[in-house]
Amino acid sequence: MNKQLQKFDVAICGGGMIGITAACLFARQGLRTALIDQNALAQWNPKTVSARVSALNIASINLFKSLDVWESISNKRISCYTDMVVWEDGSNASISFDAASLSRPYLGCIIENCAIVDSIAEKLNHNYHFQKFEDTALLNIEHTDTGPILQLDNGSTLNCKLLIGADGARSRVRELSNIDTEFFDYGQDAIVTTVTLAQSHRATAWQAFLPTGPVALLPLENGHCSLIWSCDRKHAETLLNLNEKEFCTTLSAIFESQPGCITACQPPAHFPLRQHHAEHYISTNTALIGDAAHITHPLAGLGANIGFMDAASLSQVVESAADRHLNISRRSVLRRYERWRKGENSLVLNTMKGFKELFGSSSPTSKTARQTGIRIVNHMPPLKNPVARYAMGIAGDLPENCKAIYSN
Numbered sequence: 001m002n003k004q005l006q007k008f009d010v011a012i013c014g015g016g017m018i019g020i021t022a023a024c025l026f027a028r029q030g031l032r033t034a035l036i037d038q039n040a041l042a043q044w045n046p047k048t049v050s051a052r053v054s055a056l057n058i059a060s061i062n063l064f065k066s067l068d069v070w071e072s073i074s075n076k077r078i079s080c081y082t083d084m085v086v087w088e089d090g091s092n093a094s095i096s097f098d099a100a101s102l103s104r105p106y107l108g109c110i111i112e113n114c115a116i117v118d119s120i121a122e123k124l125n126h127n128y129h130f131q132k133f134e135d136t137a138l139l140n141i142e143h144t145d146t147g148p149i150l151q152l153d154n155g156s157t158l159n160c161k162l163l164i165g166a167d168g169a170r171s172r173v174r175e176l177s178n179i180d181t182e183f184f185d186y187g188q189d190a191i192v193t194t195v196t197l198a199q200s201h202r203a204t205a206w207q208a209f210l211p212t213g214p215v216a217l218l219p220l221e222n223g224h225c226s227l228i229w230s231c232d233r234k235h236a237e238t239l240l241n242l243n244e245k246e247f248c249t250t251l252s253a254i255f256e257s258q259p260g261c262i263t264a265c266q267p268p269a270h271f272p273l274r275q276h277h278a279e280h281y282i283s284t285n286t287a288l289i290g291d292a293a294h295i296t297h298p299l300a301g302l303g304a305n306i307g308f309m310d311a312a313s314l315s316q317v318v319e320s321a322a323d324r325h326l327n328i329s330r331r332s333v334l335r336r337y338e339r340w341r342k343g344e345n346s347l348v349l350n351t352m353k354g355f356k357e358l359f360g361s362s363s364p365t366s367k368t369a370r371q372t373g374i375r376i377v378n379h380m381p382p383l384k385n386p387v388a389r390y391a392m393g394i395a396g397d398l399p400e401n402c403k404a405i406y407s408n
């Protein structure tokens with residue numbers, strides 16, 4: 001069935017955390033904004049804790065404050081952490097970060113991904129400029145003089161000035177725009193679940209580097225922690241075949257000295273870990289943001305945070321173009337976005353790849369070098385603090401919406 005052509009300023013394909021944040025940014029500018037997702041938008045369940053959580057940094061939190069959604073997000077389940085401890089398993093070399101020494105109330109907050117989507121969707125329901133197209137996939141794009149025309153699999157056709165691909169790892173927008181990606185397979189899976197500790201997690205994010213990959217415990221409400229265990233695929237297979245008691249015992253062996261034994265765990269889920277980076281973030285009247293543009297290892301908890309920065313940067317360059325009465329999708333406008341974000345994101349992606357190589361080597365020389373390095377950095381605030389400030393989102397080339405003006 002061919003439905004009537006509907007016109008928008010901006011159409012965003014992908015209603016995950018990044019796409020819906022972008023929709024909120026554009027609709028608030030008064031641009032007619034469409035959000036398309038092949039599934040229904042994620043809903044937060046007050047009774048069940050989702051295993052998919054993200055550590056949000058200060059820049060992302062500032063962004064949500066600027067969009068007036070932070071209160072709604074933080075009224076759901078949220079856990080702020082004040083400390084972070086990282087160590088190499090089997091050695092006493094560790095590095096720790098704390099909010100107090102950076103003059104902040106916390107380093108970041110752990111939130112369920114669906115809580116973010118749900119809170120923003122609630123806000124957008126009241127925005128006259130916004131329209132959602134749920135349960136319908138983008139099939140095709142035709143470039144015309146009036147901008148891209150999108151064909152959806154429910155028969156709808158949408159015409160927009162600017163198309164944004166926020167459609168994740170297997171982005172259809174990226175594919176239809178013929179944008180290649182640089183690909184790197186970590187050869188690891190991430191096992192994620194919620195676990196219970198015998199003792200308090202002390203509002204601390206814990207991360208141990210094992211020869212098979214990093215294991216992190218992120219503090220949640222009520223003494224629970226979110227587990228992200230990244231390990232070689234063979235090892236992941238073995239772990240996934242353990243029963244709950246065996247799994248807890250194996251995990252406790254890593255964390256028994258700090259923060260303590262694990263007494264229970266939910267059934268785990270797992271995801272393959274791959275890095276990719278789009279060779280271009282833009283093409284004709286089109287821009288990519290979030291996982292559609294880049295995917296990195298979850299060890300530093302930065303993937304979604306840099307995606308939120310993409311959304312905020314793109315909306316900032318578009319708003320500035322609109323203020324000067326320029327076409328919002330002209331190449332020079334989109335190039336500003338690409339230059340800004342590609343440089344920042346490359347730094348993160350290359351650093352994560354470097355970490356994997358640094359900690360993946362079991363040669364005695366590499367081990368001694370990295371343990372010495374960890375000890376030196378830990379005792380040198382001038383070296384340690386800039387890294388922490390960057391990961392926390394209080395340094396770097398931040399979009400205006402993400403700056404500290406909203407940090408009350």
Ligand SMILES: Cc1cc2nc3c(=O)[nH]c(=O)nc-3n(C[C@H](O)[C@H](O)[C@H](O)COP(=O)(O)OP(=O)(O)OC[C@H]3O[C@@H](n4cnc5c(N)ncnc54)[C@H](O)[C@@H]3O)c2cc1C
Pocket residue numbers: 013014015016017018019036037038039053054055056113136137138139166167168169170171172190192228271289290291292298300301302303304305306307
């Ligand atoms: C184990 C793990 C832990 C992580 N922890 C953290 C963390 O602590 N902090 C952090 O910052 N990041 C973290 N990340 C990364 C973070 O989860 C991702 O970067 C983020 O979810 C990407 O969001 P997105 O909206 O770009 O993509 P997605 O969440 O993949 O959303 C894409 C959306 O597009 C839709 N879609 C796809 N194709 C189509 C189509 N053809 N038509 C219509 N809709 C379509 C999909 O249905 C989906 O809703 C972690 C990742 C993993 C794997």
